[in-house]
Amino acid sequence: MVTKACTKCHRLMDEDRCAVCNLATSKNWSGFLIIVDPEESTIAQELKINLPGEYALRVR
Numbered sequence: 001m002v003t004k005a006c007t008k009c010h011r012l013m014d015e016d017r018c019a020v021c022n023l024a025t026s027k028n029w030s031g032f033l034i035i036v037d038p039e040e041s042t043i044a045q046e047l048k049i050n051l052p053g054e055y056a057l058r059v060r
Helices: 042-046
Strands: 004-006 033-035 051-054
Touching: 033 042
Parallel strands: none
Antiparallel strands: 033 051
16 A cells, blocks of 8 residues: 555545545655654644644645
8 A cells, every 4th residue: 555645734645535635645755754642742733633643745
């Protein structure tokens, strides 16, 4: 399976459509970020990430 990233929220997944945004996903992404506690994470707040999970830093 190839991991894909949502073109809007950047969440990583294996599906063709994002489970959160219901938008298309892309195989063309770079950077890897794991958010465990978005409320306490400065990086998550800066990137406007509300849910814990794995995220791509850049998606094309």
